[in-house]
Amino acid sequence: MIAEHPVIQILIPLLGAPLCVLTGRGVLAYWLALACSLASLFVATRLLATVMATGPIVYELGGWAAPWGIEYRIGPLNSFVLLLVALLGAMVMLAAKKSVESEIPGDRRHFFYAAMLLCQTGLLGITITGDAFNVFVFLEIAALSSYVLIAMGHQRRALYASYQYLIMGTIGSTFILISIGLLYQMTGTLNMADLAARLPAVGDTRTVLVSFAFFMVGVSLKMALFPLHMWLPNAYTYAPSIVSAFLASTATKVAVYVMIRFLFSIYGPAFAFDRIGVSQILGSLALVGIVIMSAAAIFQNNVKRLLAYSSVAQIGYIVLGISFASENGLTGGIVHLFNHGLMKGALFLVVAAVVYRVGSSDLNAFRGLGRAMPVTMFLFVLGGLGMIGVPLTVGFISKWYLILAAIETGHWLAVALVLLSSLLAVIYVWRVVEFAYFQPRDRDSDPVGEAPLSMLVPTAILVLATIVFGINTEWTVGVARAAAVFLLGGHA
C-alpha cells in the first residue's frame, strides 16, 4: 500500500473534484472535499515519514520507467512541501464551511469545492513530480483553478484581479514552458534527474542560457518575487477569504519550491550560482523586495492587502536564503517556506473569521474586535509576533538562519535590511493590533460575537504549530537541513 502512496496523493483530490461537482448543491460537497483534504494530509504525513526513515521514494507512473515514463520522485525537500500543502489544505478546508456559506452563493458552492480540490491537486502534483513537463501541466491545473477561485470573490474587483492574474500567470507558465522546451531541445529528455545528468555537457550553449533566463523570469512571476508581484495584492485581497488563506500559504511557496528544484537539481548549483551568478540578481531583488514591500504593507488600509504585501516581503526572505546557496541559507529559506506558510495561513484564517463576523477586511472593520472577538484577535497577535520574528515563534527561527547565512557569506547589508524589515513588520502588525485593541467599535454597528469554533480550531492549530515549531526546532530545521544538504550535494 505504501508503495502506491505517491500516486494516491494526487489521485485523492483529483478524483474528489469531479465527485464534488456530481454531488450537486447540497452540503455533501463540503464533507467530500474535507474528507479528501484530510486523507491527502494523512498520505503526505506517511510519505514524509517514509522519506525521512528510508530515503527518497521513486515511483514510476503506469510502470513506465524513466526517462520514457513520468516518474514521481520524493526526497526530503518535496515531501516537506507536500506536507505543507496538504496541511494547509486540510486546515483551510476545516475552516471553510461557514465562511464559504457566507461568501459563495449556494448554487456555486460545489464548483467552489471542486476548484479547491483541483488547486490542491495541481500544487501537490507540481511538488511530487520528477518530470519537467509534468511540472508545467500541474502548474496550469493549479493556476486555472485558482483563477476560478479568485473570480468567485463577491466584489466585482475580484473579476478584474482574476483576469490580471490569468494574464500574468499564463505568461509566467508559458515562459517556463519555453524554458522546458529549450532544455528538451538540448538534452532530449524531460526527466529531471536525467536533465541534471545531461545538462553539464551543453551548459555553455546559448540555448541553455536563454532557457535559464526564461525559467527564472517565469518562476519569479509565479512566486510573486518583487518586482513581478503586482498581480498578487489584488488577487489575495478580492478572492474569497478562504481562498486567500489557502493560496497565500501554499501557491507562492510551491512556486518557490519549483525554483529551488530547478536551480539545484536541474541546472545545478555549479551552473546557476558559479557560472551565471544568479545569487546577485536574486539576492538584490529579494532585499529590495523585503524592504519596499514591508514598507508598502504599512500603508495598506485593508488587512488582506496588508498581509498580501507582507507575503511578497516574506517571499523575499525565502529567496534571500536561497540566493546564499549555502547550507545555512538554504536551510533558512526552506524552513521559512514552511514557517511562513503556517503563519500566513493562520493570519488569513483570522481575517476570514473577521470577514465572516463583520463582513469586511478593512482596517476600520477591526475596530474594537480585541473586545468583541478576543480569542480570534489573540490568535492574530500570536501569528503577528511570528511575522515580526519574535523569539519562541517560528519567524525567529527562520530569521536566525538567514542572518547566520548572511553573516557567513559577508552580506552585511542583508543583515541590516533583514533586521530593519523586522521593525517594519512590528509597525504593520501593530496597525491591526491598534485598531483591534485601542479603537472603540462604532456605536451604531451591530454587536459582534466570537468566531465560530469551526474556524477558530484550525486557526488555533496553525498558531499553535507556529509556536511549537518555534520552540522545538528539531523537526522542521532537521528536515530543512536534510533537504539543503541533499540539494547542495547535487542530488534530486
Place this chain on the structure above:
Amino acid sequence: MMSENRPNEKQYWFDQPKNVKLILRGLYVTCAGLFLADFFYHRHVDEPMEKIFGFYGIYGFVSCVILVLAAKEMRKLLIRKDDYYDSAEDGMPGGNAGGNPGGSKSGGDAP
C-alpha cells in the same frame, strides 16, 4: 494662599510663617556649622583640591546655582507648548494616513 479662603479649615504647621522661618534659620545655622567644621575636623584628603577650606560646601552651592541658572537658559531654547507633540503627530503613515477618515484620533505612529 488658598488656605486663607477656607477659614474653617484646620491650620497646618507650615501655614504659620514663623514656622517656615524657623526651618530656614535651622538651615542657616547648620550650614554655618558644617562650614566651620572644617576647622575642627581634619578631613582625609585624596586630591589636592580637596584641601581648599570649605571645598565641598562651596562646590555644592556654586554648582547648584550654576545648574539652575543654566537650566533656566536652556529652557528658553527648549520650551514648547504643552500639546506640541500631540499637534505634530497627525498624518503619520503608521497612524491613520488616508483612507480611514474615522480614525482621526488613532495612535500607532511610527518613527
Place this chain on the structure above:
Amino acid sequence: MSEQFGLFNYWVVITLMMTGFYIVIARQNLVKKLIGLNIFQTSVFLLFITMGKVRGGTAPILDKTIEIYSNPLPHVLILTAIVVGLATTALGLAIVVRIDHVYETIEEEEIHDIERGIKR
C-alpha cells in the same frame, strides 16, 4: 534549403512571440489582450513543433519502409499545451464576459477609472 526553412520557422516563432507580448502590453481591450496572449502561446507551440521536426523525416508511423521520422514527443506534449491554452482562453473570455456584465466596459483604463471613482 531545409536549413533556411528551419531558421525561418524560428524567426516566425520570435515574431509571433513579440507580437503577442506586445499586444498584451499595449492593448487596453481585455479581449484583445487575451488574443495577444493566445498568439504568444501559439508561438511556443510552433517552437516545440519545429524542434521535433527531423530533416527528411516523415510522420512517426510504425512501418518498415520508414527509416527517418520526426520526434513525436514534442508534438504530443504540445497537444497538452494546446488544451491548456484553450482552457485559459475560455476561462479568460468567461471572466471578460462577467467583467463586461458588472462594469459595462472591457477597456482596462475605463475599469480603472470606475474603480478610482468609487474609491475616492
Place this chain on the structure above:
Amino acid sequence: MSNLHPALVFFAGALLVAMLRGRAQALVALLVPIVSAWSAFQLTAGTEITLSIFDYELMPFRVDRLSLLFNYLFHIAAFLALLFAWEAGDRLQRVSGLLYAGSALLAVFAGDLITLFVAWELLAVTSVFLIWARGTERANRSGMRYLIVQILSGVILLAGAILHLRETGSLAFNEIGIATLGGKLILLALGIKAAFPFLHSWLVDAYPEATPVGTVFLSSFTTKVAVYALARGFAGEPILVIVGGAMAAFPIFFAVIENDLRRVLGYSMINQIGFMVVGVGIGTDLALNGAVAHAFNDVLFKGVLMMSMGAVLYRVGHVNGSDLGGLYKSMPFTTVFCCVGAASISAFPLFSGFVSKSMVVAAVLHEHHIVVWMILLFASAGVFHHAGIKIPFFAFFSHDSGLRVKEAPKSMLFAMGIGAVLCIGIGCFPQFLYARLPWPVDYVPYTGTHVLTQMQILFFSALAFTWLKLTHLYPPELRAVHLDIDWLYRRALPATARGVAMVAERVRLFGAGLALSFVSGLQQAGRHHLGPDGIFGRTWATGSIAVWVAILLVIYLIFEYGA
C-alpha cells in the same frame, strides 16, 4: 538547594492570575513573588543548567553571586509593586507585571546570549502593556515608540550575539568587551536599555505615560537588567566611565525645568544609572560592588519615589509640579515616605543611597579620574536639588494648591512603607547588603570624612535652593514640554519621512514613465499610457506588469551573457 528557575514561577503565576478576578487575583499576584522567593532564595551560586537547541549549547539557567543579588532585588521589587497594585491594579497590569518581572529574572540568570536575547525581547513585549494600560492617546503613542526602541535594542543584541559567535565561537554570556564588532553592537543594545545619552529618550518619554502601577514596575526592571548585563559583559571598559559621567550630569538640567514630576524622576533615574555605569567602567572590585549595590538601592528608593508620585497621580489625577502643592496636609504618610525616598536618593548618611553611591565615588577618586569625580560631585549636588528637594517640595509643600484629596490607599502606604524601611535599614546596617555583593568587600562607608563632606555638599545645595527660591531666581514650574533627543524621531524624522515619501512618489512616477515611454517610443504606440490622466498613478495595469516581465528577462539575458 533548589533548581527551580524563578522566572518559571512568575510565568506560571501570571497564567494563574490571568484566570482569577477580584481580590483573589490581587492576592495570588502578591503571593507569586513570595512563593518564588521561598525557592529562589535557596539558590546557590554554581548551579548551571545547559540545554542544547539550535545546534548550540545554551545555558538558560546559571546562578552566581552577581545574578543572585539581582534575583533578591527583583523579588523584593516585584512584591512591592504588586502590593502597590493591590488597589490600583487590574488584570492586565498584574499579568504583564508578573511576566515582566519573570522576564527580568530570566535575563539575570541567562548564561548565554540567546537566552539573554529572548529575555530582552520579552522584557519589551511584556512591559509595554503597563504603558498602554493607561488608556490615553498619548500613552498609546508613547508605548508604541517605547516598543519600537526596545525591540530595536533586542534586534541589535541579536545581531551582536551572532557576530560575537562568529568572532569568538562562543555564545556564553561572560566578559564580552568592545574589541570586536559583535561586542560593540551588544554594548549598543545594552546602552539603549540602560538609557545612555542620546539613547535615553524612550525612558523619559514612556515612563511618565504609564499607569501609576506601571511606572513602579517599569522603573524597577528594564534599566537594572541593563546595568546587570553591563557589569557582566563590559566591566572595566574605559569608555563607560565617560558615558556614565555624561549620564550622571546632563539629565539634571532637564530635571530642573521639567514639570511632570514622574518625568523628573525619569531624568533622575538616568542620573543614578550614570553613577552605576561609571562604576562598571572603572571595573575595580570596589567600583563594581558600588555599581550593583547602587542598582539595588536605586530600585528601592526610586521605587518609593515612583510609588509616592503614583499615589499622588492616583488621587489627584496628574503630577504636574505647577498644579500641585500643600499635599502634606491631606497625604501626610505619603509625604513622609517620599521624603525618606528623597533622602535616600540624595545619599544622606543613614539612608541607603549613601552606602552605595559613596563606594562609586570613592572608587573614582581611588583611580584618580579627577574630572569624572568632579562631575559626580556636581551630579550628587544636582540630584539632591531636583529629586531630593524639588519632588517633595513641589508636590507636598510649596504654595498650597487647595487640593484636598484622600490619603493614598492602605496597600500603597504599606508598599511605600516597606520600601522606606528598607531604605533606612540598608542605610543604617549596610553590612547586610555588603555581605551579598558579588565581589569581596572591604569598604567602610561611615567615616568622619565621608559623612562630613556629604553633609556639606547636601546642605549647601539646600542653601542654594533656598537662596534661589527666595530671590525668585528659581525658574517657576510651567505647563510645557521641553525638547529632548526624542524630538528627532517625533518631529524631525516624521517630517523628513513625509518629504522622502513625496520625493519617492515623484521618482516612482518618473521611473514608470521612463520605462513605458521607452516601449512606446519604439513602437509609436501606447501613447495613451502617457495621457493626462496617465495610468501610472493608479494600481498597476496588466500591461505595465508585463513590461516588467520583459525588463527582467532582458536583465537576466544581459547578465548571463556578461557572466
